[in-house]
Amino acid sequence: MSESLILGLPQLFAVLIGLVVGSFLNVCIVRLPEDRSIIVPRSHCPSCGHTLRPLELIPVVSWLVLRGRCGHCGSPISPAYPLIEILTAMLAWLLFRRLVPDLSALDVAHAVAWLAYFTFLCLLVVAAYVDVRHWIIPDWASIYAIPLGLIVALVLPSLGYEGWLALDWRQSVTGALVGGSALATASIVARWVMGREALGWGDVKLMAMIGAFVGPVQVIFLVLLPASLIGSVISLAHLAWTRRRGYLPYGPSLALAAAIYVFYGDIIARRWLPGVAFWMGLL
């Protein structure tokens, strides 16, 4: 059997997991900001309350078959649902390809690394999307997920994982502290300069969580700096588009920068930030 065929099966598996998890993220995105349970009640139509049958719960497919409408009352169902499922599946697939590029990387350590950083990406998706919709970042996708980053930093080295995403528990703890305090400082300075709240505590908590997954130097140079660039570009685009200044949530910029780090952190560090690359053990 050829190598691509052997790797194709776990890749397909990653896509299927991504679709199912994306469907679960939709539930989190809708219910977490309203402080509702993500387990009960079962998924239902927001218009008529009709509980979805198993065939109506298939990611993407159900939405397409029902042509974006509730099968019971016919109310439109947002295309955001299948789009989140497709996005999550894409992230699962691309991350697998990045972490397991060939057969030599097809082992338990890399599978666990995939699971760990796929979970991290899912937290970023929820944080960014809820921030866009409600201007808040759920604690479950930020501060409560910090211990998860710490567990990842404890487990991956013990399995012998040595990718550029590897970090030890000390880096995870200092990453959370450095990330959180850097953004807390920025928030206080921004409030002082602009005379109004520009960065909320949700952003601070999100940054602490990101720090726990990426480490202290990386969180500053490979997440916070690129995120301010991304945020500026988004602000300028928004200003050009709507011709008015407005408050824009910062969570999506942080989440996007952190996701780019997961996929290309080593390449960016080697090419543009040799000091950071040296510290990460890449040079």
Ligand SMILES: [Zn+2]
């Ligand atoms: Zn309905």
